[in-house]
Amino acid sequence: MDFRLTPEQESFRNEVRAWVKQNLPKEWTARVISGPDVPRVEAYKFLREWQKRLFDAGFIGLTWPKEYGGRGLTFLEEFILHEEMALAKAPPVLNILGIAMAGPTIIAYGTEEQKKRYLSKILSCEEIWCQGYSEPNAGSDLASLQCRAVRDGDHFVVNGQKVWTSIAQAADWMMLLARTDPDASKHKGITYFLLDMHSPGVSVRPLRQITGDAEFNEVFFENVRVPVENVLGGVNKGWEVGITTLMYERLALGFGLQVRLRIALDALVGLAQRTKTNGDVASKDPIVRQKLAQLWIDTEAFKYTGARAITKLLKGEMPGAEASTGKIWWCETHQRLQDIAMELQGPYHQLMAGTDRAVDQGLWQYTYLRSRANSVEGGTTEIQKNIIGERVLGLPKG
C-alpha cells in the first residue's frame, strides 16, 4: 500500500496540471462557484469545445487503446487526471455516456470496422452518444423493454419509445436496446444496436424537469431503418452486451462523480465561510462544522473506496464489494450536501436566478433540484441495493 506517485505518475500529473492551468476557461470557473452542474442545454456548445480541447491535448480516453485515439494508460492515470480536474474545478466531460458506456462496450464487443468507425469520434466529441435503455414500462425492470426491431433484408426496422434519455436532443448516436425475439424469455430476445439519431423516423421530445430545464427526453421510433452492421455483439445477445461492461462503467463514471462531489464540497465550504448566521460566519457554528466535516469525510471515503477498486483492477482481479458501493454512497453524500447548501442560505434559499438577492446567482437552487435525480438515474438506489444484496452478499432473489 503506497499512496506516493512514481516519478512517471508525477510527471503525468505535472503535465495535466500545467495544461489545465493554461487552458481552463475563465468564464467557466466564474460559473461553477456552486458546483459543476449548470443548466446543460445552454452549456452544450461550450462543453463540446472543452472536450475537443481535452482530446487534442491527450486527456480523453486515457485507458483506451492507442489505435482508436486513446493513450493506452491505466486507471491510475485516470485517477490522477480526475484529481487534478477536481482541484482546478474543471468543466465536466459532455460525451460521458459515449466515453463511459458506448466506447468500452464497442471496444469489448465491436468488430474492427465498428471500432474504427466510432471510437475516436466519441473521444473528440464529434459524435455525441445517448443511452436508449429505459422505456415508460421498463425502468428498473429493464429486461421488460418492448421497443421492437424486426429484420427486413439487411436492415432492422425499429418501432417504439424510449424515455429519460439524457442529452438525446444533442446526440448523434444512441446505444439502443430493442427486442428482436418476442418469443424468447425476456433476457434472451434483446439486441444492442448502434442507432443513428439522424435517421428518418427518429423524433426527440424534450421533457421539462423539476429544474425547469430540459436535459432528458422522450425518443420515438417510427419505422427507423438500422443497417444490420450496426448490431453490436450479435443478434439477441443484447442483454449480455449491455451489462458486461457495467463494472467498467461504474468505475469510469465514478471518476467523474468524484470530481463533481469534490468541487461541490469546496463550493459549499466557501459558502459556509462567507454566509453570516447570527452575527458570525456559518462555518464557525458547531453544528454546521459537524455537518461539513462529515461531508468531507464521506467524500474522502468515496475516493479511497474507488482507489481500492482500481488497485484490484490493475492487479488483474475483478473489483469486488468495494466497487459496488460507490453509486449509493455518492448519491447519499451529494444529496445531503445540497440539502446543507439550502440550509445555510436560510430564507434566501427560496430565490432563484433572476434577482440580485439570489445567492450565487441562484445556481445552488438548480443543483439542489437536480440532485434529486441522482438516486434515480443510472440505476435507482433501491436497485443498487438489490444488486449488492444478491451479487455481492449472495442473498437470494426476492
Add this chain to the structure above:
Amino acid sequence: MDFGFNQEQEMLRATARKFFENECPSTFVRKMMDDPAGVTPDFWQKLAEQGWLGLIYPEAFGGVGLGFVDLTVLMEEMGRAVMPGPYFSTVLLGGLAIQEAGSESQKKEWLTKISGGAAKVTLALTEPNARWDAAGVTLQAREARGGFTLSGTKLFVHDAHTADALVVAARTANAASPEDGVSLFLVPKDARGLEVKLLPTMDQTRKLCEVTLKDVSVGADALVGEKGKGWQPLARVVDRAAVALCAEMCGGAQKILDMTTEYAKIRIAFGKPIGAYQGVKHRAADMLVDVENAKSITYYAAWAVDEQVAEAPLAASMAKAYVSDAYRKVAAAGIQLHGGIGFTWEHDLHLYFKRAKGSEFTFGDATYHRERVAQLINL
C-alpha cells in the same frame, strides 16, 4: 500508487485468521470476560511466539520491524475474533508511548520485554474529566528530591490491573498552552501510593481501571522523553492507536456482516429466506457500504500514520469519526436482522455490539473527531 495489500500481508491475514479461529473462539472470549485478568499466560505467550507483540517495534528491540499497514491486517483479524486481553493497551498504548518518547535504554528494556511477552505496559492518559485533549491532563507531578511526586486520578485506563508498569501522563507545568507542560512517567505497578481498581464495564472483553496516585515518588529516570514536552509524542501515540483501533473495529464490523448475511440466507419466514425480502436485503447492503468505506478510510489512515505524512492527523480523525459511527450502526443492524436470537446472551452478536460501543468513545467519538477534522481543514 498502490492501494492494496501485498502478498506477505495477505499471508499474515490468513495466518492470523486461522490462529484466532483455533486459539480464540468465542468460548475462550467468554471465559476471559468472566476472568478479571482477561487473558491467560498461555495465550499471551502464543501471541509473543507469533511475533505479534513486537510486530511494529524495531528488530533491535526484539520486534519484527513491520509497519502500520501490516498491523492493520492483524488488528482486523483481532477485531473479527473480539480478542480479549491487553494487546491493545500494551502494544499500541504503553509500548508505543515508550517507542515514541522513550530513551534508548527505556526502549531497549521495555520494548524487548513486551515483544517477548515478559511485560505488559499500559498508558494512563484520561482522567475523570473525560477529555482527550491536552487540557484533560491535570494529574500533578512535582519535582522533589531529584525525582518527581505524582498525585491525581486516572480513569478509563486499559488493563492497568494486569500491567507491569504504567506510562502516566502528568502535568509538570501550567503553561499558557495546555500542550506545554505535559510529561510522561514510567511508573512500576508496585510503586508506593499507586492504587488500581478494576471497574465493571459494558464490554467485558475490555478491562478498564481507575488508577489513583497518592504522592507516588519516582526517580528522574522515570521520565519518558523530555520534561514538559510529552504532549507531542503522546498525540502521535493517540493518533496511531486510534487508527489501529479503527482497523480492529473494521474487522469486527465485517464479521457482523458475515454472520448476518449467513443468517439471512438460512432463516425462513413466510416461506422464504429472510434475505430475499428487500427490507432485509437493503439493510444488509447499507451495512456493506459502511463496512467498505470504513476499511477504505482506515487503510488510508494506516498508510498516512506509517509514512508520517503531513495529513496523518487529519487522516486519523477522518477514520475514527467514520468508523466510530459505522461499527455502532452495523452492530445494531446485525442485532435487528437477527431478531430475538440476536438479543440473547448466548449469541455472540452482543460481544461485538458492546465492543463497538466501547471503541466508539475510546480516543474520542465521531462528534469529537468531526470537530477535529473541521479544525484541520481550516474551517
